Amino acid sequence: MAEDVAHFIRENGLKESSIIGHSMGAKTAMTLALGSPDLVANIASVDNAPSDKSLGxxxxxxxxxxxxxxxxxxxxxxxxxxxxxxxxxxxxxxxxxxxxxxxxxxxxxxxxxxxxxxxxxxLDNLGDFPYKDPNEIRFGKPALFVRGTKSKYVPDEVLPLIGQFFPRFRLVDIDAGHWLISEQPEAFRQAIVEFLSPQE
Incomplete structure (x- = not known):
């Protein structure tokens, strides 16, 4: 899926792309950022982390x-x-x-x-993440991680790993489950707008 997105970006001549993905789309965004950082300005990973996790x-x-x-x-x-x-x-x-x-x-x-x-x-393989060692690969550009506080996909114990793969990450918690975009659309919108707004 990350290769498909990379192909789309190249085919359309896009520059400095912001990639926002939820769930498997979040893993796609993270994979693209780590594998092809030249194509990506920043990412927003919504309720997923750069680790293997079995689906519920x-x-x-x-x-x-x-x-x-x-x-x-x-x-x-x-x-x-x-x-x-x-x-x-x-x-x-x-x-x-x-x-x-x-x-x-x-x-x-x-x-x-x-x-x-x-x-x-x-389904058994959809929770896997292709990169295992943050000492070998990192994304040094801005990254937003939005997690649902009632979801199990981004527990506190995985935050150090996120920081290793994405050293410039910011975390936003939203009072929702895994489907946080549908459950709390305005809170999600605000988090994304703030992240993508030019920083003073």
């Missing part, structure tokens, strides 16, 4: 629910939401997941854009 059971449940929705040939998002309620009680998170639904051309049912079989098979 909830992700497998989400995939099961999404597969059930696909198999049910739902015609409306409300029908899909009723199915997903069995797997996730938060309407905010359900709406986020259901944002991947679309109606394929010529069909009258909704399907997910993401390849659910591939996603389901890959």
């Amino acid at each position: 059971k909830g992700f497998a449940d989400y995939v099961r629910g999404m597969k059930q929705i696909d198999a049910s040939n739902c015609k409306r998002q409300a029908e899909a939401d009723e199915i997903l309620k069995q797997y996730e009680e938060s309407i905010t998170i359900r709406q986020f997941l259901l944002g991947n639904l679309y109606r394929p051309p010529g069909e009258n049912v909704t399907k997910f854009r993401v390849p659910l079989d591939v996603l389901g098979r890959s």
Whole structure:
């Protein structure tokens, strides 16, 4: 994924890019910054860290629910939401997941854009991080780490490792779980705007 982003940046002639990623997107941003620092001005990593971490059971449940929705040939998002309620009680998170639904051309049912079989098979490895030794590679430009205080993905004990890989990092805590952008959009927006604003 980091290679895909690097290709996009080069192909479009972008300069001094700010990369913001949540969850796996955060690991993508960190990987890109460490592997191709010349392409990146700064990064914002949202609720993830540069370490291997197994995914919570909830992700497998989400995939099961999404597969059930696909198999049910739902015609409306409300029908899909009723199915997903069995797997996730938060309407905010359900709406986020259901944002991947679309109606394929010529069909009258909704399907997910993401390849659910591939996603389901890959869950065991999705929490891995490709760089292991911060003594070998560092990103010396600004980095923002935003974490949900009710999430388990950026515990206090990983902060020293973040500091080793990203010595110019800043940390912002938001009173939310892993889906903090959906749960606290204004707090997230403020953190990003402050980080990206020119510093006096």
